[in-house]
Amino acid sequence: MNGITIGEALVAKLRQRGVTCVFGIPGVHTVELYRGLAASGIRHVTPRHEQGAGFMADGYARVSGKPGVAFVITGPGLTNTLTPMAQARADSVPMLVVSGVNKTASLGKGLGHLHELPDQLGLAKTVALVSEQVADTKALDPILDRVFHSLTNGRPGPVHIEVPLDIAAAEYQETPFETFDPEPPVDPVLITQAAKQLAEAKKTVVLAGGGAKRVEAGLQELAEALDAPVVQTVNARGLMHGHSLTVPASPSLNAVRALIESADCVLALGTELGPTDYDMYATGQFAELSGLIQVDRCSDQLTRHEAALTIQGDVDLVVPALFEALPHKPKQSDGADRASKTRDAAWEEIGPEYRHQVEILNAIRSAAPNTLIVGDSTQPIYAGNLFYDHDRAGGWFNAATGYGALGYGIPAAIGASIADPAARVICIIGDGGAQFSLPEIMAAVDENLPVTFVIWNNHGYREIAASMQDVGVSVIGCDPSPPDFAATAKSFGIPFTTAQAEPQAVAHALRKIAALDGPSMIEVTASKFEPQKD
Template sequence: MSALTVGEALVAELRRREVACVFGIPGVHTIELYRGLAASGIRHVTPRHEQGAGFMADGYARVSGKPGVAFVITGPGLTNTLTPMAQARSDSVPLLVVSGVNPTASLGKGMGHLHELPDQLKLAKTVALLSEQVSDADQLDPVVDRAFQRLTTERPGPVHIEVPLDVAAHPYVAAPIALSHTECQAGTDLISDAASRLAEAGRVVIVAGGGAKRAEGALQALAEALDAPVVQTVNARGLMHDHPLTVPASPSLPAVRNLIEDADCVLALGTELGPTDFDMYATGQMAEMHGLIRVDRCRDQLARHTAKVAIHGDVELVVPVLAASLPKTAKKGEGEMRAKLARTAALDEIGPDYREIVDILNAIRDAVPNALVIGDSTQPIYAGNLYYDHDRAGGWFNAATGYGALGYGIPAAVGAAIAAPSTPVVCIVGDGGAQFSLPEIMAAVDENLPVIFVIWNNSGYGEIATSMTDVGVTVIGCNPTPPDFAATAKSFGIPYFEARAEPQVVARKLRDAVAVKGPSMIEITAAKLAPTKD
């Protein structure tokens, strides 16, 4: 039996670490990776662009909780994937990008090789949490091990491995090394201190971020014990759906800021307290958080905001211990009333146009319960990010916060559907954003994925046009002509439905689309942009 090549061995290492799916476009610079892929049992999904590969891997990771993996070629393959890597870094998504690179002897020489970059590894390091080269066969195991250490401990994000063309074809001679994992261990003294402060406080507010999305049961028990309203950032939506203590509204809204500032103790769980969640209107200020207690798996994050108590650890591990450290008698107070007042005021603050859109989002949720709703930067997503109560923890996510990359929604929905094949997936994108990644729908066709692609068609970049108008700038560049989406769906070979922007109509079309059992498209005709004014 012939020895494995380094490329084959890398695939085997991924399989050993329970990688089940890889997103990638084969190329001459990744052939040695594909040599081992067919026999590995790892599923391969082919996007239409490397950016799509990265976003698919991102969506897969968010839903599965495991690292998403993308294979890309040297040069343009890697540069096309930098945008998904930046989004993953912003949203703490474990993303592994494996790329080729030119032969070792050519690197940095500027000889004009195919796909050559001056320094590909250095370029990747500007975005990746870790970027390493497999410089020789005996370096494969240490590099892969360090990559997975970084993906699975501390705060996750994008990691990059590059394999030179000559090294990829070398015989693999290194012996496997044992995997090692470190856990974030929270100090018992810190937890006791936090529990005492929470028990003594009269008005606790919990702010839940994306790091709390897998701790729903423990979070609800803690909130009930503390009689504490729970404010959810965008990546935490779906937690404690329809619970009287839930506040599914942006902490940028004045009503929610007031709720937070009125608290005498704020418990922030798995949130970086970033401005796209906490100061999206760019006022330069965030709500003052009295008696702040933070729990986060990233030490660097904990150091960026002064807190009374900073606990380094995973929210899903710390919260049950914290709850168990509280007095057995639950607090009885006005938590539910405080939450209700904040919800009512926040919904009023988003305005009538967004309230109408939230009604449509509610109709989508009720028509397709327990769905994954993945979005792009478009009006329904902006509205929902301000106020929307989803019914599935981790089931609402998009790229309209953090790095804010357009083109995310369609490929991320493909990755999500592969990670959760028995769960309905609804992808909400605008007509403008859809054109960034529309061909990726064909990956859903290839894989026969039951994704409902909802196109919000207002014939342009509606939110940008509104922002320009609000500050007295003449609207220009916001009216790109959308394609004929009915004809596009036909060319893709998928069912097409058209709906007015009315809750009952959209819900009916959603139920029709669910019955398809494969990919489909719904075009919602929204109010068109005003003509550009000279």
């Protein structure tokens, strides 16, 4: 690679590491990154805002299983991307953000350069697992080695590389690759101990988190051998669809907590046991986890909860190892009954309004099976996070838990569609959240992506308004006027239709519009929140 710039070398080395798509908005501080991009074979997708670039990278990574990559400019480009990086950190999503930065000699001096920050690298370090600067022409190779090691070992998340303007244009100098000790194999002694405990347990419950979403067949096999109901957090929905042992309901619900507390052994697979899944209502109460066996890639995570046994390792490897270590003798056959009773009780618990929302989701699933459903904080997504059995592993994800960033749904759906061009993608987003990132739909138009944007229009922030009223606060600031979505869709040049907030009406609209090529929009007319008068 002699005779090329650092910017060109960086792009080429990303391609060597399997990167096939980047999301970015070029600027004067990233021109050198783009010098080598056209000839690299890497697809470039242009969002309308750097926040969109980060969320697209997030959606791409969740579906592809590979790091999503964003190119952003110095200063505002990076600060606009910090929110997606924080969302990725919360949900363990592998993301690489490459930014420019001002010339090396100017950094930290406050000279008033364009896009200058006091300490851009330090700012990125507040959310990135690793944030490094290519400080000289020999630094690129070891930095790429380190950041990709972070992306593929331990708990994934966002990483950041910044390239000063003077270094980006300088001639690349190759340096030896760094070597890292391989991740230790899963301890067979711990597998044997866990299998013994599971075999002796009478009422096991499995808690499956996002770390288990790529091991569906193995999880089903293990659950059947254990006769154990499987509770899925939001990021694990779609696992074991329709199975008699599935419990596709929030562990924050009393019915699910009761199931967990009745267990004499809890097997937690790739879940951080965080409050947005396990204490959604902020009561401060967690279900008691008897005989907890916790499996996670992150060693820090395994120290945060008291457990009978912890196993550090990839769930994809631990699950089949546990299955093979079990004695495989028939267990008590009440697991399906326990799961069924929990599903019934959870369904009743969520109440009529949320049940209606879930019925709409069920109708969407029937009208568009095996679809990727990407969401934002809005009524149907809240309802589905409480109770919804999706039919595709990894096919239900949203930003209504964890970091909880509004504006996520539209760009994340675009990234998801690029990761799996054969899949139909449905983005469910409220009229309020849509206004955070509505222009990103034009990126879907540019790329001719099969994404249907379902706008749930209740004329405001209904859930926030209800929350304010519930605690005796006057409802204010919760009714931003929505745009004319029909006119908006027309300006985007995409098909548009409307539907009432009823299951069959939404399903009919979806069948009608989803048969068309490219992106489309459905506006679902829902009731506006009316505060109670004193």
